[in-house]
Amino acid sequence: MISLLISLLANLWIYKIFAISFFLGILVFLATVLLIKNSKFFLLLFVPLLFFQIQTTNRPSLTAISNDDRRVIDMRIRSYPPKFLRLGYWLEERKESLFFNRVATNLFENIDPNLYFFSNHPRERVGIREFEKFPYILLPFFLLGVLNFVSKKNKLFWLISFLIPLTILSIIGNKNNFGPFSLFPFMAVSINEGLKKLQTKHLKIFFIVLVLVLIQIVSYEIS
Amino acid sequence: MKLAKLKETVLLSLIILLSLFLRFYKLGSIPNGLYVDEAAIGYNAYSFIETGKDEYGKILPVFLRSYEAYAPPLYAYISTLSVLFFGLTVFAVRFISALSGVLLTFVVFKIVKNLDISKNKYLPLITVFVFATIPWTIFFSRGSYEANLAFLIITIAIYLLLLAREKRFYLIPAFVLLAISTYAYQAERVVSYLIILSYLIIYFRKNITHLVKSKEFVISILLFLIIQIPQFTLAFNSSFNMRASGLFYGERIKSQSEKIFLPRLISYPLSLTREYLSNFVSYFSPRNIFWEGDPDKQRSLPGMGPMYFWMAIPYLVGLYMLFKDRKNKDVLFIFFLMVSFVLVPALTKDPFSTLRSLPLSFPLSIIVSLGIIKIVSVFRKFSYPLIIILIILSGIFFWRSYFVLLPYERARIWGYGYDKLAEEIKVKRDMEFLIDTARLKPPYVELAFFLKYPPAKLQSVVDPEVKDNYYTNTKFDNHYKFANLETRNIEWERDIYKEQILVGDEFAISPSQAKEHFLTKVFEIRDPVGEIVFVGYKTSPTLKCLRTNFESIYCKI
Numbered sequence: 001m002i003s004l005l006i007s008l009l010a011n012l013w014i015y016k017i018f019a020i021s022f023f024l025g026i027l028v029f030l031a032t033v034l035l036i037k038n039s040k041f042f043l044l045l046f047v048p049l050l051f052f053q054i055q056t057t058n059r060p061s062l063t064a065i066s067n068d069d070r071r072v073i074d075m076r077i078r079s080y081p082p083k084f085l086r087l088g089y090w091l092e093e094r095k096e097s098l099f100f101n102r103v104a105t106n107l108f109e110n111i112d113p114n115l116y117f118f119s120n121h122p123r124e125r126v127g128i129r130e131f132e133k134f135p136y137i138l139l140p141f142f143l144l145g146v147l148n149f150v151s152k153k154n155k156l157f158w159l160i161s162f163l164i165p166l167t168i169l170s171i172i173g174n175k176n177n178f179g180p181f182s183l184f185p186f187m188a189v190s191i192n193e194g195l196k197k198l199q200t201k202h203l204k205i206f207f208i209v210l211v212l213v214l215i216q217i218v219s220y221e222i223s
Numbered sequence: 224m225k226l227a228k229l230k231e232t233v234l235l236s237l238i239i240l241l242s243l244f245l246r247f248y249k250l251g252s253i254p255n256g257l258y259v260d261e262a263a264i265g266y267n268a269y270s271f272i273e274t275g276k277d278e279y280g281k282i283l284p285v286f287l288r289s290y291e292a293y294a295p296p297l298y299a300y301i302s303t304l305s306v307l308f309f310g311l312t313v314f315a316v317r318f319i320s321a322l323s324g325v326l327l328t329f330v331v332f333k334i335v336k337n338l339d340i341s342k343n344k345y346l347p348l349i350t351v352f353v354f355a356t357i358p359w360t361i362f363f364s365r366g367s368y369e370a371n372l373a374f375l376i377i378t379i380a381i382y383l384l385l386l387a388r389e390k391r392f393y394l395i396p397a398f399v400l401l402a403i404s405t406y407a408y409q410a411e412r413v414v415s416y417l418i419i420l421s422y423l424i425i426y427f428r429k430n431i432t433h434l435v436k437s438k439e440f441v442i443s444i445l446l447f448l449i450i451q452i453p454q455f456t457l458a459f460n461s462s463f464n465m466r467a468s469g470l471f472y473g474e475r476i477k478s479q480s481e482k483i484f485l486p487r488l489i490s491y492p493l494s495l496t497r498e499y500l501s502n503f504v505s506y507f508s509p510r511n512i513f514w515e516g517d518p519d520k521q522r523s524l525p526g527m528g529p530m531y532f533w534m535a536i537p538y539l540v541g542l543y544m545l546f547k548d549r550k551n552k553d554v555l556f557i558f559f560l561m562v563s564f565v566l567v568p569a570l571t572k573d574p575f576s577t578l579r580s581l582p583l584s585f586p587l588s589i590i591v592s593l594g595i596i597k598i599v600s601v602f603r604k605f606s607y608p609l610i611i612i613l614i615i616l617s618g619i620f621f622w623r624s625y626f627v628l629l630p631y632e633r634a635r636i637w638g639y640g641y642d643k644l645a646e647e648i649k650v651k652r653d654m655e656f657l658i659d660t661a662r663l664k665p666p667y668v669e670l671a672f673f674l675k676y677p678p679a680k681l682q683s684v685v686d687p688e689v690k691d692n693y694y695t696n697t698k699f700d701n702h703y704k705f706a707n708l709e710t711r712n713i714e715w716e717r718d719i720y721k722e723q724i725l726v727g728d729e730f731a732i733s734p735s736q737a738k739e740h741f742l743t744k745v746f747e748i749r750d751p752v753g754e755i756v757f758v759g760y761k762t763s764p765t766l767k768c769l770r771t772n773f774e775s776i777y778c779k780i
């Protein structure tokens with residue numbers, strides 16, 4: 001129960017979602033609870049969650065070429081030896097190659113642990129307002145939870161909660177005021193799983209550190 | 224059995240040949256240019272050959288002062304051999320690093336062969352293939368990076384440490400090499416201790432007293448400390464931590480801690496913890512390792528990370544495999560090495576520095592290889608054609624990034640154009656040149672390198688104050704005057720009244736300044752993109768004085 005409360009409520013992300021949209025906050029909260037219980041009703045809430053993720057994200061084209069892109073592409077094509085110009089065109093200008101690059105960028109941004117635990121510090125992105133999500137003290141528990149889940153047999157919903165949002169986010173991008181919130185249930189559930197390993201004799205120290213770190217990240221977020 | 228051994232030897236030889244090709248092909252021309260640190264190493268090696276002293280006239284320096292770098296000197300000392308053999312050329316300066324890269328592939332094979340972390344007999348070969356072909360190791364083998372030489376030394380030391388589990392004698396050369404590595408790269412001053420500590424904790428925790436009493440261990444520790452005495456004597460000197468202190472993110476921690484609504488006694492450690500951990504974690508983030516790479520353009524490839532993007536999947540699988548087998552001592556050792564290689568770079572303010580964390584490429588190659596083996600064992604039918612496709616794709620992406628884009632768009636960052644500027648200076652030997660240093664990294668050493676300026680003469684123009692206080696006077700003055708050139712900022716009120724050629728980058732001398740002061744463009748050097756790297760303007764003091772009615776006092780001199 002304690003691990004559930006910590007993973008669900010001891011983070012700034014859920015409050016940010018609630019502050020901007022109460023309805024979305026409820027949806028994220030309930031989806032996470034249902035995923036923790038490994039209930040099939042999770043899928044009922046997960047689908048609208050994904051829908052909101054798509055709707056609230058500013059989706060730039062994956063193949064459009066801006067003026068600056070054009071400048072870089074032209075410059076790069078000029079660097080190819082004449083006999084490889086055709087290959088250069090394939091690698092630099094073809095829509096497939098632009099699509100691949102942008103999808104991969106989105107994908108790798110979404111699987112960066114620094115995004116979820118350090119507000120993307122030390123590599124903040126240009127043009128995106130980074131914000132604090134989970135306190136960094138929960139990172140080891142998240143990793144432990146993931147490793148535990150991988151060893152489990154019954155992990156279908158957990159896998160779905162990771163792979164489907166990740167695929168969608170890779171395509172639609174990361175320009176969203178709430179962040180990649182469709183991954184919140186996966187993150188919280190993995191942290192919850194890891195926290196179960198926390199021994200009761202260490203609980204007091206853990207709480208003190210957690211509170212201090214929460215004060216720290218709240219301070220950062222406010223300033 | 225013999226056939227299997229032969230097969231392994233043939234495959235290993237092929238991988239080493241590939242490694243040799245990837246590290247030496249067009250080594251003198253790609254990267255396109257000569258970075259200032261490379262020039263400093265090369266010129267100091269040349270200086271050692273010619274005079275037995277460095278550019279400041281110091282015999283056997285413990286740190287190489289070059290401007291204010293105070294870099295470990297080993298690379299420059301060893302480069303004397305390649306400079307002696309090939310002459311003072313770009314190839315000669317990069318030779319030791321490239322050779323280290325090739326030798327590393329072999330040492331990595333020997334290490335993995337000595338580790339009991341997988342039942343699969345191909346793990347050493349797969350690891351060495353991954354290691355030899357990832358952009359991370361190729362890139363740093365193709366520039367004169369001291370870190371690559373240090374990497375080779377500590378890797379041999381690790382191999383010897385593994386042998387010492389059976390024969391204690393090997394502790395002695397291992398500890399000697401670890402001590403020597405501290406003269407090869409700054410981070411190794413800490414990393415070497417961490418390696419020893421990890422090794423003792425993992426393999427000798429239960430019989431540490433027995434080991435400590437052994438004569439091999441005592442000799443090893445003594446040699447380890449004796450070799451470092453020259454450094455210890457300078458430990459409280461500003462030169463010892465000159466570089467490190469400038470890289471720590473102290474200011475950032477201070478400003479962050481001031482934001483926290485808690486007393487300073489708590490807020491400062493909290494701020495430090497978050498800063499450190501965020502840096503530490505970033506070294507294991509797939510985003511950095513497999514896609515974006517190092518943000519420093521001089522230490523990264525255009526459009527690709529230090530490892531191939533598809534390796535992110537075997538990396539995650541490999542990490543899981545490592546976790547599952549966490550009670551295995553060899554697995555623990557790999558894990559400890561991984562942490563040791565990141566503990567120091569995470570203290571510096573550059574995020575994800577692939578140079579400082581270069582040895583991390585070794586455990587990561589093992590992890591990726593473990594992942595590949597696991598994936599292949601699960602998806603046997605599909606995996607072989609897929610792997611062949613991925614290898615071909617990786618080859619194409621690497622060729623595009625390293626051999627096409629890097630020499631073109633990163634030439635300027637790599638110090639492109641100094642060889643051509645040196646040529647201009649040589650051809651116009653009757654003219655005086657003034658090189659504007661406002662936006663340039665110390666140009667004197669680049670020009671001394673390409674002009675092959677006699678080191679004894681350069682030593683004679685060094686400020687005697689700097690010479691006498693080599694380790695304590697850390698201030699660097701960019702003003703040099705040798706041959707027919709001078710390096711400093713242009714002083715417009717004075718320099719236009721002297722017959723000379725003013726040289727700068729595209730912003731140093733504007734067209735309106737050229738018109739106002741009757742300057743005549745005599746040459747321009749452009750990078751492959753077409754942007755001006757250097758432009759030279761000849762002054763016309765007589766014309767300037769005539770047109771300004773001899774207003775300036777410099778007209779009367």
